[in-house]
Amino acid sequence: MSAATRRLWTYRMLFILLCLTVISLKLMPMNVGETGIPGPDILLALTLAWLLRQPAVVPVGAILLVFLLADFLLQRPPGLWTLLVLLASESLRSRRLTMTEFPFLLEWSAFAAAVFALLILNRIAMWVLMVDQATLGLTLTHGIVTIAIYPLVVAVSKFLLGLRKLGAAEPEAI
Amino acid sequence: MARDRSDESYARPVRRLLLTVVMLCLIALVLLWRIDNPRVERMRAAIVDRVVPNMEWVMAPVAGAARMLGDFQSYTRLYEQNDRLREELQQLRAWREAALQLEQENARLLDLNRVHLNPELTFVTGIVMADSGSPFRRSVLINVGGRDGILNGWATMDGLGLVGRISGVGEQMSRVLLVTDSNSRVPVTVQPSGQLALLMGDNSPTPVLDFLEAPEDISAGDRIVTSGDGGLFPPGLLLGQVVMTTDGRIRARLSADLNRISFLRVMRSHPGTTLDDPGGLIGPPWPLPQSGDEPAPPATSEAIDGATLLEATE
Numbered sequence: 035m036s037a038a039t040r041r042l043w044t045y046r047m048l049f050i051l052l053c054l055t056v057i058s059l060k061l062m063p064m065n066v067g068e069t070g071i072p073g074p075d076i077l078l079a080l081t082l083a084w085l086l087r088q089p090a091v092v093p094v095g096a097i098l099l100v101f102l103l104a105d106f107l108l109q110r111p112p113g114l115w116t117l118l119v120l121l122a123s124e125s126l127r128s129r130r131l132t133m134t135e136f137p138f139l140l141e142w143s144a145f146a147a148a149v150f151a152l153l154i155l156n157r158i159a160m161w162v163l164m165v166d167q168a169t170l171g172l173t174l175t176h177g178i179v180t181i182a183i184y185p186l187v188v189a190v191s192k193f194l195l196g197l198r199k200l201g202a203a204e205p206e207a208i
Numbered sequence: 209m210a211r212d213r214s215d216e217s218y219a220r221p222v223r224r225l226l227l228t229v230v231m232l233c234l235i236a237l238v239l240l241w242r243i244d245n246p247r248v249e250r251m252r253a254a255i256v257d258r259v260v261p262n263m264e265w266v267m268a269p270v271a272g273a274a275r276m277l278g279d280f281q282s283y284t285r286l287y288e289q290n291d292r293l294r295e296e297l298q299q300l301r302a303w304r305e306a307a308l309q310l311e312q313e314n315a316r317l318l319d320l321n322r323v324h325l326n327p328e329l330t331f332v333t334g335i336v337m338a339d340s341g342s343p344f345r346r347s348v349l350i351n352v353g354g355r356d357g358i359l360n361g362w363a364t365m366d367g368l369g370l371v372g373r374i375s376g377v378g379e380q381m382s383r384v385l386l387v388t389d390s391n392s393r394v395p396v397t398v399q400p401s402g403q404l405a406l407l408m409g410d411n412s413p414t415p416v417l418d419f420l421e422a423p424e425d426i427s428a429g430d431r432i433v434t435s436g437d438g439g440l441f442p443p444g445l446l447l448g449q450v451v452m453t454t455d456g457r458i459r460a461r462l463s464a465d466l467n468r469i470s471f472l473r474v475m476r477s478h479p480g481t482t483l484d485d486p487g488g489l490i491g492p493p494w495p496l497p498q499s500g501d502e503p504a505p506p507a508t509s510e511a512i513d514g515a516t517l518l519e520a521t522e
Contacts, residue, residue, distance in 0.1 A: 058263045061338035061349075062271050072343040094227060106255045109340045109347060109383075112248060113237035120231060163242050166390060168344040168411070 045091035045197065049084060053077055053100040057107060072176040074183040077104060078119060078152070082126060082145055083188050087199045089127050097123055111165060118155050122148045134201055138188070146181045153177045249376055257378030260338055260349060267338070331365075331473040332356050337381065346389035346411060347372070350472050353382045361440055363475040369446045369463030370394070370434060371472060384472060387447070387462065388415055395438055396447055399431035407432065407447060407460055414451060414459040428452050432460050442477045 056076050077100065085092045101116040126133075126148065133141060153173055160167050167173075191197040241248040282289070334350035352358055354377050362374045364384045372392065376383035385392055392409035396417070403422065409415045420426060430450040436443025448462040 055266070058266050059270070060342070061260070061263065061340075062267050062274075094223075094230070098230060103255075103259070106252050107259065107338075108342055109252075109345045110342075111238055112241050112252065113234040117231055117234040117238070120227070120234070124227065159238075163238070165242070168390075172344065172411075 042090055045084075045088065046093070046096060048195065049080070049091055050096055050100065052080060053096075053104075056080070057100075057104050061107060071179060072172060074179040075149075075176065076180075076183060076187065077101065078149065079145075079180060079184045079187040080191070081119065081123060082148060083184065083191060084197060085123055085126055086130060086133060086141060086145075087191070087197050089130055089200075091197075092123070094120065094123075111160070111163070114159055115156060118152050118159075122152055134199065138185075142181075142184060145184050149177050149180050253376045253378035253381070253383065256349060256376075256383070257353065257381050260381055261351075264337065330476045332358065332476060333471055333473050334382075336470050336472060343411065346386040346392075346409065347375070348384050348386065348469065348472075349381050350384055350474075351381060352474060353378045353380045355379055357476070358382050358474055362477055363434070363441045363445060365445060365473045365475060366464045366469050366471070367473075368465075369448055370441070371464045371466065371469060373440070374474060382474075386466065388413060388466065394441065394447070395435045396432050397435040397443075398426055398450065399433060401425045401430070404435055404437065413466065414453075414461055417450065417458040417460055420458065423458060426450055426458055442475060445475070 060073070081092055081097060081100075097120060098116060101119050102113065104110075105112045105115055126144075133144065136144070153176070157167060157170075157173065237248075332352050334352035334356075336348045337351050338349040340347045350364075358374055358377050360374055360377055364371045364373055370387060372384045372386040372389070374382050375385040386409070387394055387407060388409045388411060390409055390411045392407075392415070394407040396405050396407045397403065398405060398417070398420070401422075403420055403425065405417050405420045407415050408418050417426075417432070428450055432447040432450060434441040434443055434445040434447060446463050448460045448464075451459050451461045453459055
């Protein structure tokens with residue numbers, strides 16, 4: 035039992051550590067003048083991929099911490115993206131039991147649907163709040179790139195970090 | 209196991225309640241950001257101030273390695289670069305001669321005119337610590353802040369041209385909004401024709417030049433400098449050159465090399481004149497003349513002009 039608990043906490047720490055690394059990599063002053071394809075939202079892919087595999091390692095507190103920090107550091111409207119990600123993660127968490135039997139392609143499309151729903155909701159919220167927005171094309175590219183990175187994130191977490199998918203019969207929280 | 213389940217039975221509503229509270233707090237935060245922007249941005253500056261210096265030990269080696277890789281790639285083009293640099297050096301020698309002569313002439317003329325250049329335009333140099341991390345926003349964080357006397361709105365340059373302005377000051381860090389950001393608007397003058405315009409960033413590397421009076425008088429290669437309108441930037445800072453794009457828009461190629469900014473100069477500029485006293489500038493002279501239909505005597509209007517001039521120079 036204690037070994038399982040230790041494993042769980044190791045993964046939780048690993049999650050937060052990975053997210054902090056991603057944020058600091060994004061903040062690195064290397065591509066200041068560059069334009070073109072916006073980078074993928076690795077944070078979102080990582081969070082949702084881990085959530086669908088083992089929901090206990092991505093608690094609400096960790097999501098809140100990581101995304102709020104990202105909102106503040108990446109000069110986004112603070113709280114908005116965090117709120118949307120929390121909503122998406124909760125809805126996926128409640129649907130996880132039906133999704134455990136899905137093949138990977140179906141899971142991927144569920145992720146894609148979530149990403150687009152998030153981006154559209156974000157745009158609507160920004161529109162309602164009358165915040166200056168990026169162009170629609172840039173946002174769509176951002177979404178597509180994020181969806182394209184998802185299999186890679188899943189592969190890394192499965193084969194490199196050994197995060198396997200919990201079956202429906204297995205206990206959710208250890 | 210049974211105890212776990214009973215735990216679950218009341219843990220779930222509690223969890224849901226907590227989640228709702230958290231979400232409401234987040235909504236409140238967004239609304240607060242929208243309503244009282246400066247306060248939340250100060251909060252953001254404080255958070256950046258706390259977090260980013262700690263990240264430095266992670267970021268420094270990786271950024272250094274990436275720079276080294278870039279430099280290594282440039283070794284392959286070393287020979288052609290060397291040749292080109294020699295040619296440029298030759299040309300620059302000629303320019304240097306011209307510049308020296310002009311400088312002497314300029315000094316003589318300034319002496320004749322008894323012009324005092326603004327002594328308050330000194331600068332503080334900072335190192336770029338982090339960028340905004342997304343193509344949707346163009347800003348960088350530099351390692352000078354409130355403790356170095358940085359104020360919001362000050363112009364920021366690299367060695368050559370204007371890069372942006374300070375927007376957000378923390379204790380040790382401050383944020384520079386680049387002129388290419390879609391929120392950036394800079395009042396400029398286009399040099400040979402002397403037309404006023406606005407340089408509007410649109411997240412592309414070449415900002416748009418808009419609100420021109422006579423676009424047909426502008427040609428590619430004209431110099432763009434800040435005009436100093438609005439009192440935000442000191443006048444005469446170099447921004448770049450006019451380029452015409454294929455879609456017929458007039459854009460600016462920046463003199464500052466935004467791809468490789470590592471050091472920035474924050475220009476210490478004195479506060480611009482503010483219009484906190486509208487009565488002295490616009491409207492009838494005070495006190496109002498007794499008979500309403502009589503026009504104001506010219507002496508009064510001159511006095512007012514003098515007063516505003518005095519205000520402007522102070």
